[in-house]
Amino acid sequence: MIKQEIFQSEFVNFSSELTSFLYRLVANKQDAEDLTQDTYIKALSNLDSFQPEKASLKTWVFTIAINTGKNYLAKMKRWGENDLTICQEYHSNSPERMEEIGKVFNSTPDARFEMKEHLNYCFTCITKTLELTQQICLLLKDVYGFKQEEIIEITGLSEGKVKHGIADARKNLKRIFDNRCALINKNGICNQCTALNGIFNPKQDAHIKAKELKLSSTNDQDKLLDLRMKLVKETDPLQGSSELHTFFLENIPTWVEKATS
Incomplete structure (x- = not known):
């Protein structure tokens, strides 16, 4: 399992890119920031499910972010x-x-x-x-x-x-x-x-x-x-x-x- 401190360090490297993506996805700045935070918490809580041989950490985190974003958008036209x-x-x-x-x-x-x-x-x-x-x-x-x-x-x-x-x-x-x-x-x-x-x-x-x-x-x-x-x-x-x-x-x-x- 990836160590928590390594995850936190790597997350910081692409967190602004992640928030930018979510902002373009949901078109609301505060909601994009909240979704980024939700994604961070979900990823941190599920580090034991991360499989580095299957995907990079960034790819894995974006998967979580998109699923979180989809749930947010489900109630919107x-x-x-x-x-x-x-x-x-x-x-x-x-x-x-x-x-x-x-x-x-x-x-x-x-x-x-x-x-x-x-x-x-x-x-x-x-x-x-x-x-x-x-x-x-x-x-x-x-x-x-x-x-x-x-x-x-x-x-x-x-x-x-x-x-x-x-x-x-x-x-x-x-x-x-x-x-x-x-x-x-x-x-x-x-x-x-x-x-x-x-x-x-x-x-x-x-x-x-x-x-x-x-x-x-x-x-x-x-x-x-x-x-x-x-x-x-x-x-x-x-x-x-x-x-x-x-x-x-x-x-x-x-x-x-x-x-x-």
Whole structure:
């Protein structure tokens, strides 16, 4: 059995990555931190069941984390593809609600609206619309760099289901981004990033910034998705330059319910 002090030392090495994964999975910062703590306690209490010849400690802990996250998400609805548009309209029609957003943004000293961070936030929102298995498999492989055999071990899925989960997730993401994102499609219905950029960082041209990030350098949907995921990998969702996106993620389900009731 692995010694407790070795487990604690190794857990610290990947704990921020684990919390980041859980944050993208559940879209709530405090809940992600609580789930990380729950995962730690469960793993610590079951060290005698860890089999190092079968999986790495990190893989084993992620298995526990995903099962814990699934239990948390079981009582919640998946997000709808139009939820961001619903929320945008819900706020744009209310000066009071827009003022509240401004207060949240300005509550952080030296707050900045960073296009890269918004694209990361957008990615989290859109992956929340995927089937849970698709979301998990995609995040594990394309954002957190797990190998296919590790994903099979973590999820308990067959090789075929893992492959299909990743392929279906990519197919759905390409379709959603192509239909919605005004940065890459002039007919896209979502321009939230450019609208917020105009409010909070008017000196930064959103479309020029998109070109700098290479999002408008190709029409190849696979390359565009890979570019997005590269940006996501490079962006720590737990370390934003303002609390704006945390505020959005925590409130989207409530806003959608209010706007559609």
